[in-house]
Amino acid sequence: MGIKALIFDFDGLLMDTETTLLDSWRQLWRWHGLTLDETRFFADHGGNISEARYAELAAAVGPAFDRTAGDTRRTAYRDELHRTLGLAPGIATWLAEAEDAGLRLAVASSSARIWLTTNLERTGDLPRFEVLAGGDEVAAPKPDPAVYLLALQRLGLQPSEALAFEDTPHGVTAATRAGLRCVAIPNAHTDPSRFPHATLLLPTATAAALPDVLTQINTW
Template identity: 65%
Template sequence: MAIEALIFDFDGLLMDTESTLLDSWRWEWRQHGLELDETGFFADHGGDVSELRYAALARAVGVRFDRAASHARRMAYRESVHAGLGLSPGIASWLNEAARLGLRLAVASSSPASWVRANLARTGDLTRFEILACGDEVAAHKPDPAVYHLALAKLDLKADQAVAFEDSPHGVTAARTAGLRCVAIPNLFTPESRYAHADVVLPSAATTILSEVLARAARF
């Protein structure tokens, strides 16, 4: 069946928000004279794990830790970094090519819709996407396939009519479990060996034109 739509993950794929997330936590630990242990920083599932990270920081700082002040300070820093954050390399070209090919575009993210919508609106890219399917609309986060099932339902398409694009192994698992072919662009924090279940693996969206990527994905 012909490909009619492309479904993109947001964090780490459309925008490198994961690097700015890690940077914000490194920065906040340093405000207390500490260094963040980055081992296992990125969870093997979608969704917000901020409370676990604040709990770890509280244990390191001790009784003087002010969670509210820490959060406000870190978020202000992250917002300042986000002000200059755009689409990941090559993504704009892919979206432009998708429009020329008449393909429908969607986002399937474990993040809340407010986060995805605000970031895409800031860069002027929100209107490129016909639908958003987000973590606050489903009961479980990736690797659960719920958000991909939601995206397909909103598009009124079957899984073999769309291709997913992901940057994390658990995102690939979610897409494949939903029956989608999946193109992976591994993030900077995960070994490429963990993406063997993706149909296509690329180093960057900037290395290959979209039509070639879709031709490769269509073989599966």
Template identity: 60%
Template sequence: MTLDALIFDFDGLIMDTESTLLESWRWEWRQHGLELPAEGFFAAHGGPVPERYEALAAAVGAGYDRQASHERRNAYRQRLHETLPPAPGIRDWFDQAAELELRLAVASSSDEQWVHGHLARAGLLSRIEVTACGNEVAGHKPDPAVYLLALQRLGLGADRALAFEDTPHGVAAARAAGLRCVAVPNAFVAADRFGRADLVLTSAADIALAALIDKIS
């Protein structure tokens, strides 16, 4: 397999923003003396945010202030993000990609401001040549739109790039764009749901990039 570029998902793969999302909601429930029922929290690609507030409002009852709750939870999550590092092994993969002369891209369903802000804080944005984000396309994963946009901006066919994802719907998006895909499941998705991935790892720290590419080839 001859490669020119690696295309990474962002949330849950480059940085574990999935855990901060769950923790922020647990924290907000505890502000009301309640415990968040974790079951189903990450269903349906993370679950619609309005439904999460509705569930908390129902649990709190009269006097629940949704706007104040939203602002308090987001402020707490922001504090968590201030010290959030890249996921284990990601910096090493980026270093190894440079040694292998591979171009780096990010394809995320999240907003460009969110993705760029976190990458910049972690010192990774300058190392990424191309980003394609959810606010730039009509469909979110499993729609392949962000991957197709990333490939267009790279000027490459799908056969010259390799995708990295942490969720089954992300893998589906990459495969629909014609890409091979390595899965590094986040902590909230069972590894047996990644049957469409070409390779499944427990962590980016599991294997050197050159060895990984050899396995995919």
């Protein structure tokens, strides 16, 4: 069967919200006169680990730590970064090429659905996507395949009829466990050598036109 739909991860793939996340936590630690250990920052799953991060900071700061104030200040800082954040390089061109080819578009993310709609509305890209599947709509985050299976269900397609795009190893695992072929575009914080299970590995979405990507995928 030919590819009828493209299913994109969101954070780090459609938009570089991974960097803004790191920047906001780095700044929060700086406000307390501390330095964030960035080597352990990103988890190997798509779940929210904010509680663990706040617990670590609270232990470093001591009794004076104000979680509520810190969260408010960090969120406001990140929101300001997002005010001008657009799609990742090459993605807008891919979406236009997909539309020209009559391909359906979907998002499958471990992030909450409201996060997806809010950011895609801000850039004006929400109408492009026929289906959104968020992490708050399934029982487990990536690498569990549940969110991809939900996206496929909403599209009414078989895994062979869609292609996934991911930026993390656990995202690729989720897609392949759902039976999808997957193009990996590692985000700036992930070692490209960790993607041997991807169908195709690209450095960025600017590295190849979407029709060329689809041609390569269809030869597998």
